[in-house]
Amino acid sequence: MAAAAAIMTLAASGLQAMGSLQQGRATQAAQNYEAAERERQAATERAAGLRVAIEKRTETDRVLSRTRALAAASGAGVVNPSILDIYGDTAKQGEFNAQTALYGGEDRARGQLSAANAARFKGKTAYKGSLLEAGGQLFAGGGKAYSQAYG
Numbered sequence: 001m002a003a004a005a006a007i008m009t010l011a012a013s014g015l016q017a018m019g020s021l022q023q024g025r026a027t028q029a030a031q032n033y034e035a036a037e038r039e040r041q042a043a044t045e046r047a048a049g050l051r052v053a054i055e056k057r058t059e060t061d062r063v064l065s066r067t068r069a070l071a072a073a074s075g076a077g078v079v080n081p082s083i084l085d086i087y088g089d090t091a092k093q094g095e096f097n098a099q100t101a102l103y104g105g106e107d108r109a110r111g112q113l114s115a116a117n118a119a120r121f122k123g124k125t126a127y128k129g130s131l132l133e134a135g136g137q138l139f140a141g142g143g144k145a146y147s148q149a150y151g
Contacts, residue, residue, distance in 0.1 A: 013141020049105015
């Protein structure tokens with residue numbers, strides 16, 4: 001009778017250990033999926049920043065073109081020093097706006113990548129924890145089975 005109880009205890013410990021391992025693997029898989037989604041989102045954020053930067057540069061080109069046309073139509077000439085200052089200031093502001101858009105996209109992408117790294121780390125930690133938990137369950141079950149059989 002004691003041997004049967006010991007065998008059942010070992011079997012139960014084995015099942016508990018398998019359950020812990022499966023839970024750890026499932027958590028790791030879920031975290032890896034989240035990390036992959038975050039990486040895709042990071043690429044989307046970079047692309048969005050680039051798209052806005054292109055729009056800002058196009059907008060600046062339109063403003064510069066209009067400024068040239070107005071300067072030429074007014075008779076002031078397109079190489080007038082004050083007109084050249086306006087060109088320079090407009091071009092600088094336009095490039096600043098484009099760079100700000102790129103930075104914003106990159107900053108958001110870095111945030112997503114940091115979250116992806118954290119998710120992967122969390123998944124690895126969960127899996128390693130499940131290994132330790134499974135080992136503990138096996139040792140505890142073995143000790144209990146030994147006590148039942150010989151204690």
